[in-house]
Amino acid sequence: xxxxxxxxxxxxxxxxxxxxxxxxxxxxxxxxxxxxxxxxxxxxxxxxxxxxxxxxxxxxxxxxxxxxxxxxxxxxxxxxxxxxxxxxxxxxxxxxxxxxxxxxxxxxxxxxxxxxxxxxxxxxxxxxxxxxxxxxxxxxxxxxxxxxxxxxxxxxxxxxxxxxxxxxxxxxxxxxxxxxxxxxxxxxxxxxxxxxxxxxxxxxxxxxxxxxxxxxxxxxxxxxxxxxxxxxxxxxxxxxxxxxxxxxxxxxxxxxxxxxxxxxxxxxxxxxxxxxxxxxxxxxxxxxxxxxxxxxxxxxxxxxxxx
Amino acid sequence: xxxxxxxxxxxxxxxxxxxxxxxxxxxxxxxxxxxxxxxxxxxxxxxxxxxxxxxxxxxxxxxxxxxxxxxxxxxxxxxxxxxxxxxxxxxxxxxxxxxxxxxxxxxxxxxxxxxxxxxxxxxxxxxxxxxxxxxxxxxxxxxxxxxxxxxxxxxxxxxxxxxxxxxxxxxxxxxxxxxxxxxxxxxxxxxxxxxxxxxxxxxxxxxxxxxxxxxxxxxxxxxxxxxxxxxxxxxxxxxxxxxxxxxxxxxxxxxxxxxxxxxxxxxxxxxxxxxxxxxxxxxxxxxxxxxxxxxxxxxxxxxxxxx
Numbered sequence: 001x002x003x004x005x006x007x008x009x010x011x012x013x014x015x016x017x018x019x020x021x022x023x024x025x026x027x028x029x030x031x032x033x034x035x036x037x038x039x040x041x042x043x044x045x046x047x048x049x050x051x052x053x054x055x056x057x058x059x060x061x062x063x064x065x066x067x068x069x070x071x072x073x074x075x076x077x078x079x080x081x082x083x084x085x086x087x088x089x090x091x092x093x094x095x096x097x098x099x100x101x102x103x104x105x106x107x108x109x110x111x112x113x114x115x116x117x118x119x120x121x122x123x124x125x126x127x128x129x130x131x132x133x134x135x136x137x138x139x140x141x142x143x144x145x146x147x148x149x150x151x152x153x154x155x156x157x158x159x160x161x162x163x164x165x166x167x168x169x170x171x172x173x174x175x176x177x178x179x180x181x182x183x184x185x186x187x188x189x190x191x192x193x194x195x196x197x198x199x200x201x202x203x204x205x206x207x208x209x210x211x212x213x214x215x216x217x218x219x220x221x222x223x224x225x226x227x228x229x230x231x232x233x234x235x236x237x238x239x240x241x242x243x244x245x246x247x248x249x250x251x252x253x254x255x256x257x258x259x260x261x262x263x264x265x266x267x268x269x270x271x272x273x274x275x276x277x278x279x280x281x282x283x284x285x286x287x288x289x290x291x292x293x294x295x296x297x298x299x300x301x302x303x304x305x306x307x
Numbered sequence: 308x309x310x311x312x313x314x315x316x317x318x319x320x321x322x323x324x325x326x327x328x329x330x331x332x333x334x335x336x337x338x339x340x341x342x343x344x345x346x347x348x349x350x351x352x353x354x355x356x357x358x359x360x361x362x363x364x365x366x367x368x369x370x371x372x373x374x375x376x377x378x379x380x381x382x383x384x385x386x387x388x389x390x391x392x393x394x395x396x397x398x399x400x401x402x403x404x405x406x407x408x409x410x411x412x413x414x415x416x417x418x419x420x421x422x423x424x425x426x427x428x429x430x431x432x433x434x435x436x437x438x439x440x441x442x443x444x445x446x447x448x449x450x451x452x453x454x455x456x457x458x459x460x461x462x463x464x465x466x467x468x469x470x471x472x473x474x475x476x477x478x479x480x481x482x483x484x485x486x487x488x489x490x491x492x493x494x495x496x497x498x499x500x501x502x503x504x505x506x507x508x509x510x511x512x513x514x515x516x517x518x519x520x521x522x523x524x525x526x527x528x529x530x531x532x533x534x535x536x537x538x539x540x541x542x543x544x545x546x547x548x549x550x551x552x553x554x555x556x557x558x559x560x561x562x563x564x565x566x567x568x569x570x571x572x573x574x575x576x577x578x579x580x581x582x583x584x585x586x587x588x589x590x591x592x593x594x595x596x597x598x599x600x601x602x603x604x605x606x607x608x609x610x611x612x613x614x
Contacts, residue, residue: 110480
């Protein structure tokens with residue numbers, strides 16, 4: 001799957017993933033009103049509105065980008081109807097040729113991680129029938145439980161041609177509380193990064209990168225610089241650009257000299273672009289066009305930083 | 308919610324939580340056959356079978372135990388129908404007066420953790436209507452992202468009277484890869500434990516314990532001994548008893564002198580007891596009676612270890 005992702009990144013010249021993390025207050029009132037009229041103020045209404053909103057974003061951006069990253073928490077908070085919207089979003093984005101990074105941050109002891117890996121990347125066996133479940137292309141995974149929590153994911157990746165991104169250094173302000181602390185001479189995130197490199201060794205694709213990637217926040221560019229060297233064959237998923245404060249120039253260190261090696265996420269900055277002054281002229285009814293322009297501007301920001 | 312849990316533990320004299328982690332190969336063929344006849348070999352069939360199986364376990368044990376702990380991965384792997392079974396299991400167990408520990412191991416950056424906290428412990432606002440979602444009583448949470456990933460959970464706990472258990476030292480074989488490594492003079496799990504103690508300070512109930520608990524595996528009794536002192540007011544959820552190798556005598560160190568402070572999980576050892584030689588006489592049709600006897604035996608094992 002890493003080969004597919006890299007091919008799409010090269011083709012679009014956009015190392016960008018759009019985070020499909022809809023909140024109800026991002027959704028134009030015309031869509032919400034229609035949803036409430038049809039379903040009342042219910043989880044089903046939220047589900048309908050989210051899916052409509054996402055389709056608008058996908059339709060307006062799919063030709064420009066290689067991938068989308070739905071954050072499952074934004075759907076899970078609307079319960080079962082919300083998860084229907086998650087699944088439908090995955091299906092719709094796939095039908096438009098996009099790679100799907102399921103931002104699920106799962107991770108557990110071995111036997112349980114296996115179930116999560118099946119849920120998001122694999123197939124479940126029901127009485128001999130193999131059935132695909134949420135069927136994303138990549139999933140994000142939490143490393144706190146160590147190798148036996150990761151191995152079921154890498155096994156499924158090998159078997160099904162899928163990939164993962166493991167949390168190394170997260171973009172949030174308090175990520176350093178544990179991740180930055182010195183552990184036998186280097187910060188925890190470096191230990192995790194070294195393990196990511198190791199876990200990915202058997203899954204290196206034709207593009208030269210592994211299907212086992214890492215998450216390192218744009219908000220910590222100096223960490224990106226170090227981790228780029230610790231994990232030379234690892235694709236880095238970089239959240240924190242835009243709304244969280246990361247800028248184009250901060251991203252340089254996450255890329256290799258081949259111009260590859262990183263894919264940068266923006267969520268609010270794209271899908272709620274119309275709420276920013278720079279794109280206010282589009283208005284809420286133009287939210288999808290605003291998102292398209294925000295993607296184009298982000299692509300140029302990254303391109304000029306890399307040149 | 309910690310007060311409710313402790314009251315139930317005292318009443319049942321059973322510091323036990325039954326892990327509702329059904330696999331299809333635990334489910335008696337009579338239930339599976341009925342499911343396949345009605346729904347074919349489908350996710351819906353699995354969902355039906357799991358719920359029927361769980362109801363049998365709950366009916367046979369609810370008067371003996373304070374709580375159940377459904378592991379959401381076991382449901383998520385059956386997709387949306389599986390998550391219907393999760394929600395129905397939560398509802399059914401609640402209707403029998405049980406406390407629900409949602410073993411979801413969620414955790415993310417602040418704004419996303421808030422959505423997970425809403426999904427599992429809180430209410431979502433849809434156009435002014437507040438709607439409860441999965442509505443467990445406790446959820447398990449991963450600490451890797453630090454305080455701002457935890458605070459949305461403790462906020463919801465305070466507001467809704469719920470609780471969490473934060474992963475400190477997990478029961479799996481490779482948990483030590485990161486958790487045991489020396490970090491500025493003590494292992495990572497001790498740092499996390501000290502933070503759990505701190506995060507829980509404002510949520511101490513009438514029982515003297517906090518609604519912010521910790522997970523420490525039965526498979527590491529020496530760690531339990533240390534963490535009992537590091538986190539004196541913290542309830543410890545102890546997985547790893549039974550099938551994973553933890554024994555009654557290993558559990559002593561997880562409890563305080565008041566006989567409280569820990570609740571021990573067993574999953575396979577209870578719900579698939581009929582597959583163990585000791586309970587083979589019940590046969591698969593007697594799986595629920597076997598589970599009941601396994602709970603009674605576990606209660607006695609812990610009681611005799613604590614005396």
